[in-house]
Amino acid sequence: MAYWLFKSEPSAFSFADLEAGPTEWSGVRNYQARNYMMAMQTWDLGYFYHSRTEPIGIVGIVMIVRSAYPDYTALDPTSQYHDPRATPQKPIWQMVDIAFKMAFSQVVTLGRLRVTPGLEGMALLQKGSRLSVQPVTSGEWEIIHRLATALP
DNA sequence: GCCAACGTTGGC
DNA sequence: GCCAACGTTGGC
Numbered sequence: 001m002a003y004w005l006f007k008s009e010p011s012a013f014s015f016a017d018l019e020a021g022p023t024e025w026s027g028v029r030n031y032q033a034r035n036y037m038m039a040m041q042t043w044d045l046g047y048f049y050h051s052r053t054e055p056i057g058i059v060g061i062v063m064i065v066r067s068a069y070p071d072y073t074a075l076d077p078t079s080q081y082h083d084p085r086a087t088p089q090k091p092i093w094q095m096v097d098i099a100f101k102m103a104f105s106q107v108v109t110l111g112r113l114r115v116t117p118g119l120e121g122m123a124l125l126q127k128g129s130r131l132s133v134q135p136v137t138s139g140e141w142e143i144i145h146r147l148a149t150a151l152p
Numbered sequence: 153g154c155c156a157a158c159g160t161t162g163g164c
Numbered sequence: 165g166c167c168a169a170c171g172t173t174g175g176c
Binding site for chain 2: 030031032127128129130
Binding site: 007009051052056110128129130132 | 175
């Protein structure tokens with residue numbers, strides 16, 4: 001069992017959009033993020049993070065409902081995620097399916113994460129961190145989960 | 153909207 | 165293989 005974090009700009013895809021049903025997490029075009037997705041297993045949990053919005057922060061929990069498989073949008077010339085290097089034999093990019101699990105009663109904001117002891121090493125909080133898919137340690141998961149459930 | 157930080161591309 | 169130029173990300 002591993003823990004993850006998915007970043008999204010709500011103007012592009014929000015947690016409310018995810019509530020509508022399981023979603024193919026397509027369009028990830030970063031090798032490190034792809035490798036993390038390839039390490040995901042069905043039933044793994046993740047935090048869902050809203051960037052470039054107000055408030056910025058973690059809004060809830062998602063579950064991996066399908067482990068990594070080829071991201072077919074890379075093969076689709078009409079897709080904004082098309083990658084001309086991708087072929088059916090070598091799709092290059094992978095995606096997972098994620099589903100809504102629960103929404104926090106309040107956003108655990110980036111500011112709150114930054115001041116919470118024990119989260120100093122969290123990938124999300126490192127300077128210049130841009131990975132849209134990241135691992136979360138079980139210790140970090142616990143701390144954040146406690147923060148979220150302590151909120152009214 | 154700005155712009156620093158980052159990853160990728162491509163000429164050499 | 166180097167690295168400048170470029171496009172993108174994301175906090176502010």
